[in-house]
Amino acid sequence: MNKNLTWFNVTALVLGFAFLYIPILILVIYSFNESKLVTVWGGFSTKWYASLANNQSILDAAWVTIRVGLLSASLATVLGTMAALTLDRFKKFHGRALFSGMVYAPLVMPEVITGLSLLLLFVAIGFDRGFWTVTIAHTTLTMCFVAVVVQSRLVTFDRSLEEAALDLGCPPFKTFFIITLPLILPGVVAGWMLAFTLSLDDLVIASFSTGPGATTLPIKIYSMVRLGVTPEINAVSSILIGVIALGVVAASIVTNRAEKERERAERAAFAQG
Template sequence: MNKNLGWFNLTSLVLGFAFLYLPILLLVVFSFNESKLVTVWAGFSTKWYVSMWANEGLMDAAWVTVRVGLLSATIATALGTLAALTLDRFHRFPGRTLFSGMVYAPLVMPEVITGLSLLLLFVAINFDRGFWTVTLAHTTLTMCFVAVVVQSRLVTFDKSLEEAAQDLGCPPVKTFFAITLPLILPAVVAGWMLAFTLSLDDLVIASFNTGPGATTLPIKIYSQVRLGVTPEINAICSIMIGIVAIGVIVASIATRRSELERDKAERAAFRVDG
């Protein structure tokens, strides 16, 4: 019975991963296809990667996407970390429920609603749509994810370390940068990587808030796919997959190191107490 159940679980797992990742693997494989027909294999070639670099439209969109991702992820990390500290350290203050709801609202809000509401805001304040509106929109989208990641680390944070530093005369601001931030840094880095990845991937919100000269790569790819998939699109998508994969690996390593350091500190404290 257990053996049959084990084979069933294994088969379900293999089929599930195949359903999720086999299309991605095929996209990467066909990005090295010699033929212009993306579904007909005609031999190995890297010419579409060379052609992709020569495509000014794709490269301009990629550069806009990278700039938006870097800037929005950085702003979102700063704001999300502050929001997580506020929610973790101050359990009672006027408007805490409203503040918490506003921080986490983008997690459950459909992207269409978020994009449309931001568009109406920019129109109402007469803010021209372009690079900065896309950046602000992506900051709004990703800040809540950073807050969740950092707050989950702060839940297990040993606040006695901060208290000890302040008892020794360390000011609160210096305590944060000398004690708190280094200990939660892996979570902050993981939040930044998650925010950057979400910004690279976003299509819906960016399409609502983009303007002249601010076409992101997902928008460019989507507009070209409607006319037919080309091998150049396979190539640029493969590069995006590689960037996202590297981000996930870095975030996982940072999280793992954070857990190991916490376990080491707990064992050291246990030895001292013993």
């Protein structure tokens, strides 16, 4: 056995994972419960998943969540990539520390504070809360995560490729799209997936910035839980867990493949040199 892998470490790891994932596993199992009582197993059934197709309020909330997630993730990816490029390429400029702090502030700031500040902003400027305010709020929340992912990719970026393209007469704007963007694309895609996942999962900030006709799925689930947990809630929660898990796995796969391709390219360049 590995010297660093003691029985104490294994036990602590198992207990930690059990504490985190056993409740989720129980929720998924009871989403297939025939009984209306969530604590009493009445047999295996998929009727609660079928009933979701007839629940228009949940379908509307899911559609709002998907639209908000797609749009906010796309906006956050563009803004986060620009911020990462600025921080990576311009090491010294007036206000860099302030700009960096503002970009990364949502990473450490409590979501309650972020949501409340956005609510006060929307009220102050007279912006009616609804779909667009939730989209803006989620873009603000997720942009910093995209910036972190893309900047980590730019750290290992070979600037000589850009310099070669510029020396050959390629304009800077075109160089970015034909040289830089394809090379950092795995990081950009991983950042988009992470932003989309965070948008799907958010409850606190959305509850501050939402309005009539813009109820997201987490808010809908929370309002249903306050009236009592039903197997239908377990079913919709299980679907949401599955979507988020797929997003996280996909982002991890993209990042790992990008890292392997980078290492392979470095080994090939070293062998040729």
